[in-house]
Amino acid sequence: MKKVAFYTLGCKLNYSETSTIGRIFQERGFEKVEFTDTPDIYVINTCSVTDNADKKCRKIVKEALKHSPDAFITIVGCYAQLKPKEISEIPGVDAVLGAAEKFQLVDILETFEKKEKAQIYASPVSEANTFHNSYSFGDRTRTFLKVQDGCDYSCSFCTIPLARGNSRSDSIENVVRSASEIAESGVKEIVLTGVNTGDFGIQDGKRVETFFDLVKELDKVEGIDRFRISSIEPNLLKDEIISFVAQSNRFMPHFHVPLQSGSNKVLKLMRRRYQRELYADRVATIKQLMPHCCIGVDVIVGFPGETEEDFLETYNFLNELDVSYLHVFPYSERENTLAPEMPGKVTNKDRNRRADMLRILSEKKKRNFYEQNIGREFNVLFEDDVKDGLMEGWTENYVRVVAKYDPVLVNETRHVRLTQLNAAGLMEAEETYQELLKH
Ligand code: SF4
Secondary structure (H helix, E strand, O other): OOEEEEEEOOOHHHHHHHHHHHHHHHHOOOEEOOOOOOOOEEEEEEOOOOOOHHHHHHHHHHHHHHHOOOOEEEEEEHHHHHOHHHHHOOOOOOEEEOOOOHHHHHHHHOOOOOOOOOEEEOOOHHHOOOOOOEEOOOOOOEEEEEOEEOOOOOOOOOOHHHHHOOOEEOOHHHHHHHHHHHHHOOOOEEEEEOOOHHHOOEEOOEEOOOHHHHHHHHOOOOOOOEEEEOOOOHHHOOHHHHHHHHHOOOEOOEEEEEEEOOOHHHHHHOOOOOOHHHHHHHHHHHHHHOOOOEEEEEEEEOOOOOOHHHHHHHHHHHHHOOOOEEEEEEOOOOOOOOHHHOOOOOOHHHHHHHHHHHHHHHHHHHHHHHHHHOOOEEEEEEEEEEEOOEEEEEOOOOOEEEEEOOHHHOOOEEEEEEEEEOOOOOEEEEEOOOOOOOO
């Protein structure tokens, strides 16, 4: 029996896809082993958003060969689609597969026999037009379920449409079936994942269903206690979705909504499909219906043309906004996108300084959000990781709670009252031994 090991870079979507490729290998009689074991085959799933994707890829290939010098090394993922030739020249790489080929890996490579030169199987991204159902099975508590892939938007900084193709989705029927399968395996929480998740519903180039329809159907799936929406564009986060989540016991009061900039001028340059007023309105609607809802925000700083005044506009906008944490990215040039050609390049020093300022703001926001929840009661779903004798779990509204490790608590939900932030900034809680709450 041949042994195969995996390494994933990048986003939740990549994790769900690596998991699925792993299951395909297992169904075909391969044994899945740890990276540090001595596998016969390595599959490295790459990301194009990661800075220095090339360097990271080289490092992982080198590391893999240290553990298993004769292993067959296969590279898949967004970076493999964008730069197949470049990757094939990395010493040690045996095969590169594009977006349309990655799920056929076992059929395409069959014997995994090394050739003199690396083999490339990467068709143009336009051929990545079928949807391949995927979900991760990393731990027992939470699964990332891919419901949508690709993107039809054309944000001027983004290569994802070039790496993953047009927007396409699974059907509601299939997603519900996958969710029921996941429930049967004992997993309690599903994170709905996609490139542009809110755009769910396009099949063969036509809109046939909507994300809201999907949410309503998933809410009926027995056995899953929690659904989270991983990330949704503000223009697609409609009132009906917010109202539904507010009254649902399964959809958690937690949204992650990319803003990217708080300056309308920069949003326009980025080719985003909304202005800051719409974003502020979405946050206000969420908070009106769910005052303790957690809201996460993605922001890019140092986009070409972003002056110090534009950045301060973003800073002040976020400072005023009732959100819970920020994911901050200094702008980074991507080939074949419009942004690098735009005037007003921001120096790396300024990009990093602006990012640092927003990261400090994010810490303040998070602490403030956590403090607002002290004294309130929640259900906490505990997870499997143990660190320094402590385990962690998450409230409905995504507050991370620590407790002394107790194996009985793993994958269990407990009703607690949040008591204090300890010296390390971690939230402590006391169990209240009441029936689980409906939020
Ligand atoms: S919405 Fe914009 S940033 Fe997001 S994947 Fe599509 S093009 Fe990229």
